[in-house]
Amino acid sequence: MKTIKNRNINGRPAKKPSEKKAYKVTLKMATEEYYSLKAKARSAGLNRSEFIRRCIQSGVVKERLTPELVGYIRQICGMANNINQIARTANSAGFFEVQKHLFSMTERLDNLIKRIKDDC
8 A cells, every 4th residue: 555645745835833823903993993994905905904914014103202301392382482572572672682581592492402302
């Protein structure tokens, strides 16, 4: 009797464990989000699963602002109010009386912008 060692010579080769998709993730979406996903996947020529996989691989999610950065932004808003008040005073009293305040304010604003750039 003859024995056959490798019966399945033809057909699809077995996938490596790293290529197999072993995890399933369920996701709830609103109707608008679902149809947006379908439309984007269709325009990309992919099915929804492959579209989401590619978004995960190449997508970028920005991190939240730190409390320190939020404080810097508040300081900039306060400085904007001060600049408006200085401009109003400069228009009514004259520019030369307000010049010192203006220079100190621009210096502080430059320092804050540098801190924000360093933190990001």
